[in-house]
Amino acid sequence: xxxxxxxxxxxxxxxxxxxxxxxxxxxxxxxxxxxxxxxxxxxxxxxxxxxxxxxxxxxxxxxxxxxxxxxxxxxxxxxxxxxxxxxxxxxxxxxxxxxxxxxxxxxxxxxxxxxxxxxxxxxxxxxxxxxxxxxxxxxxxxxxxxxxxxxxxxxxxxxxxxxxxxxxxxxx
Numbered sequence: 001x002x003x004x005x006x007x008x009x010x011x012x013x014x015x016x017x018x019x020x021x022x023x024x025x026x027x028x029x030x031x032x033x034x035x036x037x038x039x040x041x042x043x044x045x046x047x048x049x050x051x052x053x054x055x056x057x058x059x060x061x062x063x064x065x066x067x068x069x070x071x072x073x074x075x076x077x078x079x080x081x082x083x084x085x086x087x088x089x090x091x092x093x094x095x096x097x098x099x100x101x102x103x104x105x106x107x108x109x110x111x112x113x114x115x116x117x118x119x120x121x122x123x124x125x126x127x128x129x130x131x132x133x134x135x136x137x138x139x140x141x142x143x144x145x146x147x148x149x150x151x152x153x154x155x156x157x158x159x160x161x162x163x164x165x166x167x168x169x170x171x172x
Contacts (some may be wrong), residue, residue, distance in 0.1 A: 009095070009097040010095040010097065011095070011096060014093070014095050014096065017093040018035065018093050018095055020093075021035050021086075021089070021090040021093045022035065024086055024090070025086065025090060028082070028083040028086060029081070029082070029083060030083055030086060030087055030090060031154055031155060031156070033155075033156045034094060034095070034098040034102075034153065034154055034155070034156055035090040035091065035093055035094045035095075035098075036072075036091075036094060036098065036102060036153070036154040037076075037081070037083070037087050037154065038151055038154050038155075039075075039076075039079065039081050039087070040072050040075050040076070040150075040154075041147050041150060041151060041154075042075075043070050043075050044109055044113075044143060044147050044150075045147075046067065047064060047067045047113050047143065048140050048143050048144060048147075050063055050064040050067065051064060051116065051120070051136050051139050051140040051143070052136065052137075052140050054120060054124075054132070054136045055129065055132050055133040055136050055137075058124055058132075061117070061120060061121060061124060064117050064120075065117055065121075067113070069106075069110040069113075072087075072091050072102075072106070073087075073088045073091050076088050098153055098156075101153045101157070102150065102153045102154070105146055105149045105150045105153060106150060108146055109143055109146040109147065109150070112139070112142050112143055112146060113139075113143060116135075116139035116142070116143070119135055119139070120132070120135055120136060120139065123135050
């Protein structure tokens with residue numbers, strides 16, 4: 001067993017498989033404490049860049065509309081990530097305390113992206129460039145804040161946003 005591994009909050013029925021995959025994750029880009037990898041967040045970096053480009057290149061909205069949510073395991077199946085097979089296998093053994101928080105924030109990001117793209121399309125139709133810049137900036141910032149939360153979960157936090165915080169992101 002890896003030294004310093006915090007088993008607090010890991011269900012007894014999860015421990016054996018968790019410990020086995022945690023040992024395999026040592027020395028990889030997969031966090032041994034959570035069995036998650038930050039590489040997954042690259043999928044969201046793509047849409048953030050597109051959102052930021054739309055005010056200067058409104059045609060990027062079409063590319064942003066083509067962006068689709070991708071599951072953690074699908075992301076790694078399609079990636080060149082060195083430890084992708086381990087990332088795919090280990091995901092089934094992520095402790096529930098991290099997996100629930102992670103899936104919650106990913107779901108929030110996917111919802112925010114979809115709502116933002118719809119809102120941006122409406123603003124483009126309205127023809128107000130200042131409003132478009134503001135809405136795109138707020139959307140990008142909101143997704144980035146959620147990415148920061150996802151990164152925190154990947155690194156061992158199990159914080160979940162409450163509904164009012166989520167609604168605050170979606171209101172922009």
